[in-house]
Amino acid sequence: MKVNVRLFAGLHQMVGKREIVLDVREGATVRQLRERLGEEYPVTEAFLSTLVCAVGEEYVPGDYVLQEGDMVALIPPVSGG
């Protein structure tokens, strides 16, 4: 199934896109989505372990199960202020 993924900060800069579509199997978790990102964009490998996912503008745990069409944001460690 296809999941829309928003990228920010260093991740955006590495991938060169603000939004991508990733293909994952039915019932995939956000942890598996992160791994998929690493396969598609090896440049992101080193950063995957620090990424938190947000679905529907809310942080979700790594075992959160995705649904077709979900808008997922990959959130690097925040550094506002």
Added chain:
Amino acid sequence: MKVNVRLFAGLHQMVGKREIVLDVREGATVRQLRERLGEEYPVTEAFLSTLVCAVGEEYVPGDYVLQEGDMVALIPPVSGG
């Protein structure tokens, strides 16, 4: 000797003047100056014990000895902010 005395806040309002001249004996302390104020302006009696004196824009203790021509400020408890 004559001493110039500046009045503020409630004291200013009670006495009706921003500045007065009080006559005290040579070698008088600021504590005695306060008592002199009470004699001249009985309306101030109840407030005398709360007044701190400043000479030359610096707080001085009650036993500070005044000199002719000193500019003394009578400072009620402060309440800025």
Added chain:
Amino acid sequence: MMFEITAEPLDPGPLVAAVRRDESGAVALFYGVARNENLGRKVLWLEYDAYPEMAIKKMREVADEVRAKFTVTGVGILHRTGRLEIGETSLLVAVSSGHRKEAFDACHFAVDRIKQIVPVWKKEVFEGGEEWIEGHVPGVEDGSP
């Protein structure tokens, strides 16, 4: 209340007006400012990125936390994005309260929480390089990212 993510310079006037109530005796206003040095590096400028919709939502959550923890009369937060020169303001947090101690404590708490959960990111461009600063991993309920 006022919560904004904007690429425009931040203006404290409307923010303070928005958080003040007639019961407010104190307003604590915090400015996060781009400074010229970090970790021993000479910083040339900063660049901020944000996830705007979620950042606003998380700012509101911070304000809710503040109101649950402190006796305040208003909370407002503005965060700037894009390129900021040294001396420009990246963050404004205003908290009003009846009294000063609550205003200070609540504003400090709000700034700490903003840095923990609001999805905003800072890139430092310094002499010889640049780096997206990795600050805080925002928590999720089970603690596992």
Added chain:
Amino acid sequence: MMFEITAEPLDPGPLVAAVRRDESGAVALFYGVARNENLGRKVLWLEYDAYPEMAIKKMREVADEVRAKFTVTGVGILHRTGRLEIGETSLLVAVSSGHRKEAFDACHFAVDRIKQIVPVWKKEVFEGGEEWIEGHVPGVEDGSP
């Protein structure tokens, strides 16, 4: 640095600009505001009196104390006098620092000290009367007024 006693409305812009340095990552700005209630009384307006020359001198002393106690990059204080309507700002205290904790702590300390030693007085005009508020007896070295 900036220290003023004025009958005009207080403007935070020039104050914050005066205390900020390129090393400042944070500015804490405190607003003392005329509020509509005190001691259970409905306050109608406030009136502030000051001994201006000495107030400025004592503000500078507060700033010196702040710099001795905290790592800050700037301190500034403005106090208004005359009649203030509810919601108007009586006091502005700005402290800049490299980091937020120092800015908050130093600004809070400065406000506390201002209320203890700066010769400024507040009259509350409330429904049914008025009163010059007796706050703090400023200390002298031997402790005896």
